[in-house]
Amino acid sequence: MASTALFPPQIEAHRKLIQDALLRYCDFDSGCPEHLAEAIRYCLLAPGKRIRPLLTLAASEVCDGDLSAAIPAACAVEMIHNYSLIHDDLPAMDDDELRRGRPTCHIQFDEAIAILAGDALIPMAFEAIARDVQPAEVALECSRLLAIASGPSKLVGGQADDLGCEFGAHDRVMLEKIHSRKTGALLTVSLEMGAVTARADEDQRHSLVEYGKHLGLAFQIVDDLLDFRGSQTKMGKRTGKDADRGKLTYPSVLGEAESETFLHEITEKAIASIQSFGDAAKPLELLARFVVSRTQ
Amino acid sequence: MASTALFPPQIEAHRKLIQDALLRYCDFDSGCPEHLAEAIRYCLLAPGKRIRPLLTLAASEVCDGDLSAAIPAACAVEMIHNYSLIHDDLPAMDDDELRRGRPTCHIQFDEAIAILAGDALIPMAFEAIARDVQPAEVALECSRLLAIASGPSKLVGGQADDLGCEFGAHDRVMLEKIHSRKTGALLTVSLEMGAVTARADEDQRHSLVEYGKHLGLAFQIVDDLLDFRGSQTKMGKRTGKDADRGKLTYPSVLGEAESETFLHEITEKAIASIQSFGDAAKPLELLARFVVSRTQ
Numbered sequence: 001m002a003s004t005a006l007f008p009p010q011i012e013a014h015r016k017l018i019q020d021a022l023l024r025y026c027d028f029d030s031g032c033p034e035h036l037a038e039a040i041r042y043c044l045l046a047p048g049k050r051i052r053p054l055l056t057l058a059a060s061e062v063c064d065g066d067l068s069a070a071i072p073a074a075c076a077v078e079m080i081h082n083y084s085l086i087h088d089d090l091p092a093m094d095d096d097e098l099r100r101g102r103p104t105c106h107i108q109f110d111e112a113i114a115i116l117a118g119d120a121l122i123p124m125a126f127e128a129i130a131r132d133v134q135p136a137e138v139a140l141e142c143s144r145l146l147a148i149a150s151g152p153s154k155l156v157g158g159q160a161d162d163l164g165c166e167f168g169a170h171d172r173v174m175l176e177k178i179h180s181r182k183t184g185a186l187l188t189v190s191l192e193m194g195a196v197t198a199r200a201d202e203d204q205r206h207s208l209v210e211y212g213k214h215l216g217l218a219f220q221i222v223d224d225l226l227d228f229r230g231s232q233t234k235m236g237k238r239t240g241k242d243a244d245r246g247k248l249t250y251p252s253v254l255g256e257a258e259s260e261t262f263l264h265e266i267t268e269k270a271i272a273s274i275q276s277f278g279d280a281a282k283p284l285e286l287l288a289r290f291v292v293s294r295t296q
Numbered sequence: 297m298a299s300t301a302l303f304p305p306q307i308e309a310h311r312k313l314i315q316d317a318l319l320r321y322c323d324f325d326s327g328c329p330e331h332l333a334e335a336i337r338y339c340l341l342a343p344g345k346r347i348r349p350l351l352t353l354a355a356s357e358v359c360d361g362d363l364s365a366a367i368p369a370a371c372a373v374e375m376i377h378n379y380s381l382i383h384d385d386l387p388a389m390d391d392d393e394l395r396r397g398r399p400t401c402h403i404q405f406d407e408a409i410a411i412l413a414g415d416a417l418i419p420m421a422f423e424a425i426a427r428d429v430q431p432a433e434v435a436l437e438c439s440r441l442l443a444i445a446s447g448p449s450k451l452v453g454g455q456a457d458d459l460g461c462e463f464g465a466h467d468r469v470m471l472e473k474i475h476s477r478k479t480g481a482l483l484t485v486s487l488e489m490g491a492v493t494a495r496a497d498e499d500q501r502h503s504l505v506e507y508g509k510h511l512g513l514a515f516q517i518v519d520d521l522l523d524f525r526g527s528q529t530k531m532g533k534r535t536g537k538d539a540d541r542g543k544l545t546y547p548s549v550l551g552e553a554e555s556e557t558f559l560h561e562i563t564e565k566a567i568a569s570i571q572s573f574g575d576a577a578k579p580l581e582l583l584a585r586f587v588v589s590r591t592q
Binding site: 032154156 | 450
């Protein structure tokens with residue numbers, strides 16, 4: 001399960017903490033059928049960048065928080081992220097067979113187990129918070145924030161609109177509305193939970209949320225650009241697919257060059273949002289630049 | 297959305313409180329696509345017996361609890377129950393087209409929306425608890441209990457085994473192992489959350505959990521018997537199906553007559569578990585007898 005270094009040592013150390021904690025959360029009791037446990041581990045422990053939990057730990061650290069309170073929240077957001085990938089890949093949804101260079105969960109196992117593995121990861125996230133984040137008020141606030149971010153008005157609503165169940169107008173407003181929920185909400189809550197576990201003040205929390213909103217948009221533009229350019233190697237999944245389906249993407253709405261320009265603008269905005277933290281904001285700046293570097 | 301009276305006035309009054317609260321929880325903001333909101337309401341607000349939330353309120357009342365703390369927890373368990381029905385009915389799972397006499401969610405809408413409606417109901421449950429149960433320690437304990445009950449070792453694990461993904465031996469031990477997780481865990485947590493919101497003592501909580509374990513088993517035997525006898529009218533869904541599929545059921549393992557005997561034994565055990573509450577246990581006794589009466 002070891003993964004190659006992507007970041008400077010300080011961030012890699014956080015990545016290791018996250019990987020170790022996720023491994024512990026996959027230590028199921030005998031009530032969990034082995035087949036289901038295997039599917040959950042296959043997805044949750046797959047080599048990944050761990051951007052969301054890294055943001056939680058970086059946000060906690062920039063607010064002088066104690067990482068031991070932030071780690072369960074970081075794992076919780078990674079569990080929600082992984083469930084959403086498993087379900088988005090299902091035949092009835094995006095119908096993807098490849099994810100991070102490996103067969104998707106329903107291909108590796110079967111569709112029923114993929115649905116159930118996703119279903120299991122959601123309560124696992126809330127259990128991690130309820131059991132391991134302290135004190136109770138902080139845990140409850142994390143639970144509330146994560147529930148909203150992964151609920152019908154955010155993560156799930158964004159995916160429903162992205163599937164084209166509802167919208168008519170293919171424009172920039174709808175595009176941002178989809179991705180502020182589908183991608184942005186989870187990135188923002190990663191940061192906000194880091195702030196909450198660190199008992200950050202309102203100003204700090206606000207700066208991190210602003211950073212998260214911009215970063216979420218940047219993240220989606222990068223994904224769309226990679227898909228548009230068909231760089232299967234970098235994506236580890238089938239590309240050019242969104243365009244084939246007539247899906248709403250940044251290159252399809254703004255064009256490639258303007259998407260690039262917008263990406264750089266929005267990344268600078270993200271970094272500007274955290275300048276009040278001074279030098280301590282370096283890891284967050286680095287994570288933002290890493291997100292953008294994936295297109296290059 | 298009004299439903300006909302099934303119970304004496306006191307329990308019907310609770311049922312009304314639950315229905316009204318569920319209606320409020322379906323008041324989505326503009327981030328939730330209308331199509332998704334409609335699917336969630338179609339399932340969650342469908343006329344139902346509301347056994348699980350009624351158990352939460354009855355458990356709270358028998359421990360002299362304040363119903364206002366129990367209602368959000370009651371709604372949360374009903375949300376989890378409804379998500380599990382939606383996902384269990386999917387083509388990749390039990391492939392059912394009829395539920396409570398109406399088309400199942402993926403038939404009425406489509407498969408993608410059914411997956412998403414189920415996905416949305418899980419965080420909705422945890423949001424209801426985090427936002428509306430007070431104080432924080434009580435809310436957090438409810439959240440922890442509900443997360444475990446709906447997680448990979450309980451609800452989801454039971455469903456995975458029920459789908460036959462894993463087990464080989466078709467025997468009574470496996471049958472009880474499946475249903476103590478698939479049906480029992482959610483019934484038990486309904487009662488336990490009622491006790492927790494009422495700040496019940498350990499003895500009270502233990503009695504209610506024992507009652508819940510027996511009731512969960514009784515519940516499943518009734519369902520299996522109804523399916524076995526093919527009483528489509530009472531079930532509002534296609535019957536005889538579990539047997540056709542060679543699924544593990546009580547009548548298939550114990551025979552019809554012995555299942556009946558076991559059902560009555562287990563119901564009496566459920567009722568005996570709550571005798572320490574004296575006359576106050578009447579509503580819980582009535583709910584247990586109601587569960588059994590469905591076979592007659």
